[in-house]
Amino acid sequence: MIIKISKEDYNKIIKQAKEEFPLECCGLLAGIKTEDEIFIKKTYPLTNIDQSSEHFSMDPKEQFAAVKQMRADGYVLVGNYHSHPYTPSRPSEEDKRLAYDGNMLYGILSLKDQQPILNFFRIIDNQLIEKLEWLFA
Numbered sequence: 001m002i003i004k005i006s007k008e009d010y011n012k013i014i015k016q017a018k019e020e021f022p023l024e025c026c027g028l029l030a031g032i033k034t035e036d037e038i039f040i041k042k043t044y045p046l047t048n049i050d051q052s053s054e055h056f057s058m059d060p061k062e063q064f065a066a067v068k069q070m071r072a073d074g075y076v077l078v079g080n081y082h083s084h085p086y087t088p089s090r091p092s093e094e095d096k097r098l099a100y101d102g103n104m105l106y107g108i109l110s111l112k113d114q115q116p117i118l119n120f121f122r123i124i125d126n127q128l129i130e131k132l133e134w135l136f137a
C-alpha cells in the first residue's frame with residue numbers, strides 16, 4: 001500500500017500546523033482508494049475543539065460538513081491528520097486508544113524539529129501500527 005499526496009496538500013497541512021502552533025491542528029483526508037494505493041486529493045482543515053498541545057478532538061459539525069463536501073467533490077474519506085507540536089511523528093498512547101477504524105490513515109505531522117515530518121499510519125485494534133510509505137504525486 002502506497003500513499004500519494006500532492007505537494008500543495010502537504011504544504012497546506014504544514015501551514016495549518018504552524019499557524020495553530022502551539023496547539024495541535026487536525027483535519028480530514030479525502031481521496032481515491034484502489035487495491036494498492038491511496039491518493040489523497042484534498043485536505044479539510046478542522047478546528048481542534050480541545051485547544052490543546054497534546055491532544056485533539058475534531059469539531060463534529062465541521063466534520064459532518066467536510067464529509068458532505070468530499071462526497072460532493074467525488075472523493076471518499078481516507079483518513080485524518082493532526083500535528084504534534086512538540087513530540088515525534090508517531091501515534092501517542094492516546095492516539096492509539098482513540099483510533100477507531102483500521103481502514104483509516106492516521107497522518108501525524110511533527111513540528112518537533114526544524115524540518116516538519118509527516119508520516120501516515122494504520123492503527124488496528126488500538127495497537128498494531130503500520131507506518132506506510134508515501135510520495136508526492
Ligand SMILES: [Zn+2]
Pocket residue numbers: 054055082083084091092095108
Ligand atoms: Zn497525536
